[in-house]
Amino acid sequence: MLKARRQERGYSLIELVIAVGLLGLIMSYIASTFTLQYQTYSVVDQVSETQNNTLAVAALIERDIRNAGYMVPTAAAACGADSTSDADTLYLSDASAILPIDQLPTNLRSDVMSADVQGSPSNAGSIWTMGVDDIVLDGNATYDTDGNGTNDSDFQVGAGVIVIDIDDTGRGIACGVISSVDIASNTLIFDLTTTTLTGAMGVPGSLRLIPANVYQVVTPGGAAQPEIQRNSQTLARDTEDLQVAWFFDDDDDGVVDTLEYRASALNIATAGGSVAIAPVPDTTFDTSTVDGELLREIRFNIVTRTRSDDPRNPSNAGTGQATENRATNIPGTDGRRRRIYSATVRLRNTS
Numbered sequence: 001m002l003k004a005r006r007q008e009r010g011y012s013l014i015e016l017v018i019a020v021g022l023l024g025l026i027m028s029y030i031a032s033t034f035t036l037q038y039q040t041y042s043v044v045d046q047v048s049e050t051q052n053n054t055l056a057v058a059a060l061i062e063r064d065i066r067n068a069g070y071m072v073p074t075a076a077a078a079c080g081a082d083s084t085s086d087a088d089t090l091y092l093s094d095a096s097a098i099l100p101i102d103q104l105p106t107n108l109r110s111d112v113m114s115a116d117v118q119g120s121p122s123n124a125g126s127i128w129t130m131g132v133d134d135i136v137l138d139g140n141a142t143y144d145t146d147g148n149g150t151n152d153s154d155f156q157v158g159a160g161v162i163v164i165d166i167d168d169t170g171r172g173i174a175c176g177v178i179s180s181v182d183i184a185s186n187t188l189i190f191d192l193t194t195t196t197l198t199g200a201m202g203v204p205g206s207l208r209l210i211p212a213n214v215y216q217v218v219t220p221g222g223a224a225q226p227e228i229q230r231n232s233q234t235l236a237r238d239t240e241d242l243q244v245a246w247f248f249d250d251d252d253d254g255v256v257d258t259l260e261y262r263a264s265a266l267n268i269a270t271a272g273g274s275v276a277i278a279p280v281p282d283t284t285f286d287t288s289t290v291d292g293e294l295l296r297e298i299r300f301n302i303v304t305r306t307r308s309d310d311p312r313n314p315s316n317a318g319t320g321q322a323t324e325n326r327a328t329n330i331p332g333t334d335g336r337r338r339r340i341y342s343a344t345v346r347l348r349n350t351s
Contacts, residue, residue: 037221046306047337053236054304057228060235062345064213065298067095069349071104071113071138075292076164076210077350079175080244082285084327087217088244088299089194091162091175094211097142097154104138113137114166114208115155119188121201126193128176128201132209135186145181152183158232160214161190163197164292167206171197172288176230177214195287217242228302239260240303240338245325246285247297247344256296292350299324299344309335 001290011019069077072093079091098104098113115132122129124205141151155178161173174197180189188209201207217239219226228239301323321340322329 008185011169023069032232043306043310043337046308048337050238050304050306050337050339053239054339055142057235057239058229058300058302058341058343061090061300061302062343063213064092064095065300065345066348068347070095071098071101072210073112073114073164073166073169073208074115074350075169075295076162076173076208077292077347078295078298079160079162079173079195079212079248079287079292080246080285081175082244082325084325087240087242088285088324089214089216090242090244090298091160091212091214093162094154094159097137097211099138099140106303108138112166112208112280114164115186115188116298117209119205123192123201126176127179127189128192129187129189130207130209131185131187133186135181135183137211137253139170145183153181155181155188155209155211156231157181160209160231162212163192163201164208164210165197165199165206166208166328169291169293169304171199171282172286173197173199174287175212175214198288210270215242236304238307240305240307240330241301241321241323242303243301243326244285245299245324246290247299248294249296295347295350297344297346299342300340303330303338303340305336305338310337344345 002036008247059122065078070093077093081089093224101109115134115137118131118133135155137154142154143156144151145153145156157180159176159178161176161178163176165171171193174192174195176190176192176194178188180187182188202230213231215228215230217226217228225237227237228235249256303321321338323340323342
């Protein structure tokens with residue numbers, strides 16, 4: 001009887017403590033492994049999202065650069081606002097606003113598509129109002145500006161406009177964002193806060209307006225989440241910077257002379273006249289002194305980041321990135337991952 005009772009005895013307290021301790025160690029290991037795997041998955045997922053967004057935006061910009069200059073004055077193919085302390089703004093003539101050459105009426109296939117300024121332009125500060133001969137360039141409206149379901153204009157609110165003197169491209173170019181399209185009076189209102197033509201803008205003369213796609217990095221409502229927009233429509237959030245470089249063929253020999261923001265061939269006076277020497281790169285892009293007839297390539301750089309900090313290193317300062325002529329790095333005061341995409345694209349319609 002005594003032997004049987006001993007066999008029925010349960011676990012001792014020491015055995016239970018050891019078992020619970022081992023179970024705790026196993027569960028702790030499993031939990032830490034799961035947490036690490038989840039954090040790794042989160043980082044990979046965000047980096048993949050960032051890279052996919054960057055590639056999608058870059059593909060759209062590359063397409064618009066290649067198509068810029070289609071059926072419009074060559075010097076008005078592209079325009080931009082350059083900054084050494086903030087994101088650049090890029091304007092590219094809107095090829096989608098003009099029918100493909102084989103669909104254009106025969107009498108328009110040799111024309112330059114632009115809106116002729118009518119009357120004297122007026123302005124209130126940087127806001128300009130210009131009447132034009134027509135807001136439909138090719139007889140086929142592309143955009144619905146009044147929301148009635150019928151296209152009525154080749155210009156659109158929130159998109160860009162490029163202004164040029166077609167008889168004097170040496171005056172440079174101007175560009176801004178359209179705030180109003182009046183289809184009844186063929187009038188456009190736009191903001192030229194960043195660039196302007198040299199000389200008087202008040203005399204229409206040979207001024208032309210060209211519809212454009214505008215790319216810019218903004219922080220809506222002052223939010224801490226920057227985004228890149230095309231024609232005031234969000235393309236991708238967490239895009240910190242857009243920087244642009246411009247490449248010119250100053251001697252018009254078909255070869256880009258230097259990698260530069262803007263260059264002018266220097267003419268040195270001599271006893272026998274003048275001698276042209278190599279162009280000197282400038283650190284800024286000044287649209288008031290640019291002759292766009294010589295523009296051949298555009299390089300753009302996009303800096304993007306993940307939507308949140310790396311959970312494995314949440315307090316690790318991110319590495320700020322600066323490209324082109326930006327004077328200072330974008331502050332990296334977080335644990336986010338960042339990516340840079342850079343591409344140089346030839347403007348096939350101006351080359």
